[in-house]
Amino acid sequence: MASKRFVAKRLLLLVPVLFGVASVVFAILHLAPGDPARVIAGQRASAEQLQQVRRELGLNRPLWIQYLSFLVDAAQFEFGQSYSISRGAPVREVLIDRLPVTLELAIYGQLAGIFIGLPLGIISAVKQDSLTDHLTRVGALTGISVPIFWSGPLLILAFATYLDWFPTSGRIDSTLFLPNTWTLFGTELPLTGMVTVDAVLLGNWQAFTSAVHHLFLPALVIGIYSTALISRMMRSSMLEVVRQDYMRTARAKGQGAKITLMKHGFRNALIPVVTIIGIQFGTLLGGAVLTETVFGINGMGLTIVTAIGALDYPVVQGTVLTFALLFTLVNLFVDITYGYLDPRIQQ
Amino acid sequence: MSTETSQRGVVGRLRASPFLSQLLSNRLAVVGLTIILGMLAVAIYARVTLDPGALASSRLGTEIPDRAPPGWTGPAAFDQHLFGTDSAARDIYKRCLYGAWLALQYGTITVGISTVAGVGLGIIAAYYGDVTDNVVMRTMDVLLAFPPLLLALALVAIFPRELGLWRAVAALTLVYTPRFARVVRGAALKVLEDEYVDATIALGAADPRVLARHVLPNTLAPITVQSTLNFGLAIIDLAALSFLGFGATAGTPSWGLMLSRGVENGLLTGRWWLSFFPGLFLAITVLGFNLLGDGMRDALDPRMREAID
């Protein structure tokens, strides 16, 4: 089992990681062309107005003070107000609002990848060069070749616009409203913000079906992508492991080839795959950005794309830092799992 | 030891060209190659016959209808607007053909610059070793740890909007360079381990000559495979950045931008042709590169073939 010290050490490392990311974000914003004061004050602002906005934003202070105050703010996840969203919405609230949306999408995508992609990859490796293997490989190759921003629109056209089986966008029927809290044994608890989970917590069946109905197509798109990625990795990882010497020895001892494969291969093949799933989570987040743009789902992805386009610096800072935190946490979790699968790395 | 022999084997096989015969016996790789050659022919044809300025400018206000479905779906003449027209009444068929030129052109530039930069960094790191190697390669490792599309999005913000597709090219070059550097460094180290390089250095050959004569040629095989695999990715990522609004400038007949307009104007109204055709071209091209790249990797990597008996 992963020891407490091992986990604590890694949690502590989150601090320098986020400090580093915050510095990079600071750098990107100051390297970017364009003047934040100009964005806020508007194109026709006078020189005095610009100077005024600069003072308000603290852009006239020495750079190292700007940097330090940025770090202090970032540590508190305090990025001020958005330039573009609902006339100065606090960035923190925007993030709290939109993070669960992306998380929900990414989780379903990742689950699809693990529960469909992993078995497909294994079958493909076990039956190498069989018809099943070829079909899986070509399928997976097609899956990573077809861009999300094409498969998404096609699915919407076919199943939403023409057949009208699913809604074209949104997360839940506009007639349904979910409360902000739910009650467990008499205590009020906040909801997760993930509609499918919330509906279950509230025991609201109608909301649940509506949420699943809305989520089906986007989750399918990202699920196909994730399945293709993971099955490819699982297959090659499995083939690598089986090739190794101790597997030959095990087979030479006369055990059935398939039993050997399951016993020795699977656990060892999982080691790189667990690491890869962590790294691949980032690719999945990239997929979520595209999926949200196609389906008009207001999550982190659509938020960052709009913010970069609108030069909405506070929102860009907040989203990038949140993405980094998310990615790091997932890899932290992966690392702990890894320590469990291969106890040798814990020292 | 085993990797060293396999690496030498690779180089040897490429020279004697069973690599090619191995590759050609892979049916999927041949399909991929055919697709790429076909797309290349389309791209050249489009470049020679079509005027990009005309493809970019709006046809609204002329007798050509906007958002007209493909000619063959309705009563209109068969040869009129094979893929229909877009929201500015431009012919989607011609724009798709020209999109092939843009995709291959900018894909080549992206992969080309990343390859050159990666080869340079990788060989320098392998040759000089020590601190140089560490600083260069660890930097590449950190870049590799970032999610590609998210990194590209962050980088795109640094470059001015006026650069258009070049902005996407610049961002993606930084994303891809580390992959080449890593592959090249690995291959170059293997070559440098060989005694004959030591011997040439002992004979007093200058650094650049050793690198150009002995190291570079032996890293060509892995570089080619890596380039092919990344070509598909580059085309899809370039299109993705254009789709998100950080690539091609308005009006450019790039597949990504056409798809973005198709999603805006055609999804709810059922105008499928706006997004179907550009995406089809994109997907087929990317599939072609992925098929060929996969086949090349299998032909190159002997460990894969003997895996399960």
Added chain:
Amino acid sequence: MEATLSAWARPRLWLVGTALLAGVIVGPAAVALLTLYGGGAAFGTRKAFALGALALGFGVIGWSGSIFAGRGIESMQRHLDTGSDWTEADSRRAMGRIAGFGGGMMVGVSVVEPLV
């Protein structure tokens, strides 16, 4: 106890320190270059400082990332037999240099900022 501590700290301080010094020197030079070729002193200092922050942040991410995933990557490399000689210690050292250089650049730029 003290002896072991200084034995632990000295090479690390030396490594980061030399990089820091290099950064302090490069920082103002970058300001000068960017001011001459970029457009104005404000532009020059801002971009040079940002470049320093970029190097610092990058180095710190890499440094913590090396410890974070270090052993995992090392054993994955061995496992996959990629022939890579990646080690956590090398990676940490390289990142310490980059971070030190970036920090030095920020210091250097801050020192000359009131002057330009």
